Amino acid sequence: MSTVNVDAQNMDSLYQEIILDHYKNPHGAGLRDPFEAEVHHVNPTCGDEITLRVHLAGHTVADVSYDAQGCSISQASASVLNDLLVGKTVDDAMTVLDRFQELMQGKGQVEPDEDVLEDGIAFAGVAQFPARVKCALLSWMAFKDAALQANSQEDIS
């Protein structure tokens, strides 16, 4: 028989203090100009939505701005994304994204690297709640989409 452990102690591992802080005071929220690409992503199972813009300066992520509707996990995740990726090169940002995605899809078996993920390690507990993994990844998948679009524009121009 398969059961899930969701008692009060586990709630605290899901809703880490860092996550609640980011949720209450999201970093970099709101849509800003300039931007090279804007995407709109939806989690069809729950209806969470995000509009996300990427502004590149050369090959550096100069800004990630967003307007998100969703739960604490998805909102906090967008805030952490903004913290982690702005100022990085697109390549480095994609590396961080890959590590975050690995952590989220690791079913709780992946040990997070704090040097790379910083506040992102607070989401390690989310990986044990399959229904919430998509919440945590919503903004990251939107970023990936937007960054690729912005980058290809950059290459053309």
Added chain:
Amino acid sequence: MTTLEGTAYDVMQVREDFPILSRRLAGDLPLVYLDSANTSQKPTAVIEALDEHYRLHNANVARAMHQLGAEASAAFEDARTRIAQFIGAPRREEVVFTKNASEALNLVARVLGDAGRVGNGDEIVVTEMEHHSNLVPWQLLAERSGAVLRWFGVTDEGRLDLTNLDSVITDKTRVVSLTWVSNMLGTINPLDVVIARAREVGALVVVDGSQAVPQLPVDLATLGADFVAFTGHKMVGPTGIGVLWGRYDLLAELPPFLGGGEMIETVTMQRSTFAAPPARFEAGTPPIAQAVGLAAAADYLTGLGMANVAAHEQQITAYALAALQQIDGLTIVGPTEPVDRGGAISFTLRDVHPHDVAQLVDSRGVAVRAGHHCAKPAHLRFGVQSTTRASFYLYTTTAEIDALVEALRYTQKYFGA
């Protein structure tokens, strides 16, 4: 525990019939199951009917010329008869078994279009409170046929806005399809008013009975609708089976839905002719064990008495509406009075997203649903992206409502809301 007055059965005794209701969850917490509008739990009688069918009578139906085949066929057709009786269908051949209510509604939309009953410039009328399964098939039909989709709005209270009844349903209307009981708002719609208007203009009426058939006494012989769709798993039956009831004369003139085994009369390489209803609409091996299980579910509900089930639903909903409105920051989306209202209550909690509400109350053993409940337009109407929904059924107790309230207060504290 508070007991409800006037319930004609003992809820605690009824709960003994549902093995899952005695399950303990993480932290040894008792299960408080408040997600019955999503799917209902199953009584032992249904579980045993499925079990016995597979253990003793399993065979394919209508084609196996052996003893087991005869038993399975008889059980399957007997299930059809019992479902027909349960819903007050004039004829057992009017009961078409489908995969679920969604398939039943898609079936109607598809064959009405194929039959030319809905064409270019015609109008289809739905409502803003439909489940996606009674909206998307009609959008698809409108796209295929060139018909125009129109709809009734919803009032601030969460009732169907019928002030423009005569201008929405007109001579151009070919089909009116609406839900009997809203899965999100809980509203019980005045079908008689809509059906009377549809009759005046000669439009067909399709009713989504997914939430109604489980909780209200139903008599299709007098309802006045042309088609009614519902699903087995919300009425203590198995998943994998739904029902489309249709007036026999209509079913008899409509073309098939899916092609395949058992829906034919004869087949050559060039063409086929088709069986009479209901077989015409039941291509392939049907949900046999599920039909047997669904009939056991109907018998179980009949044993309790649907009037009693409805009375319990009404009382527990009234209790929950009152209790939930005591919570500061909680807003009910849908009628707040227990009048013409089913047992699904959607709400928002100030400063806490519904997913977080559902997660937190789940950690206290309380199972509710969070999201758009497959009714995105209805959410948009009320300016919310999602809600938390608690839904009740014949086994729900006032103690479980109290547990929900306690878990919601815990959630507010947790999020500092």
